[in-house]
Amino acid sequence: MAANSLLELLAHVTQALEDTGAVYAVTGSVASSIHGEPVTSMDVDIVADLSADQGAKLARSVSGRLYADADMLRRAAIEHSMANLIDPASGYKVDISVLKQTPYHAQVLQRRVRIMHPDGKASFWVVSPEDTILMKLAWRKESRSQKQWANALSVARVQKNRLDWAYLRKWAGELGVEQDLDELMREAGV
Incomplete structure (x- = not known):
């Protein structure tokens, strides 16, 4: 079936x-x-x-x-x-x-x-909204895919008042996507 x-x-x-x-x-x-x-x-x-x-x-x-x-x-x-x-x-x-x-x-x-x-x-x-964002940013870093960026931005905009930004910052640094997270926050209006 x-x-x-x-x-x-x-x-x-x-x-x-x-x-x-x-x-x-x-x-x-x-x-x-x-x-x-x-x-x-x-x-x-x-x-x-x-x-x-x-x-x-x-x-x-x-x-x-x-x-x-x-x-x-x-x-x-x-x-x-x-x-x-x-x-x-x-x-x-x-x-x-x-x-x-x-x-x-x-x-x-x-x-x-x-x-x-x-x-x-x-x-x-x-996965949590925060990890969805982090994974999308990490995949974007590897592929430079605009789709990954758009998906991460969508989650950030919809969830921005509920996200654990300290968690995002910590792991963005570990994953090497801290500049992307900063840009994402600006575009999401955070």
Whole structure:
């Protein structure tokens, strides 16, 4: 059975991750849409603390519905890299990035927030608004992508009165995006 929508795919994969016992959080465009203004996307980005055994279990869990390479998931867990799950019917893709063991990445998973799925039947974990901004700025630093900047700015504008700016400043310095954060704050009117 193929996923009929990106949200259905999100619910299926996050439930499968929870069934493995992996700690995860949705990030990327989905997180930007939740914390900022909606954006369209053909994929779901997830960060996870995933063991090799959990990666293999995840592949088995979703394999009847999605293309999932168990070896790729195991390797991603061991190497702290990325693996994909693909819905062949829709072309939607889930990118699972296994987090490196750094103080910042530990914070990302500690600060994640539980969000109710729009159908009201399930919920899933998503990175905090602050970490959505920091991740977008870090990805922008690597790619110089205007899309990453626009998504970060959208979250900053929508959430500006609720953001933990001390947390943002601390980790922006650690991630080497402090100048980008300063520019973002100016553009967001903070």
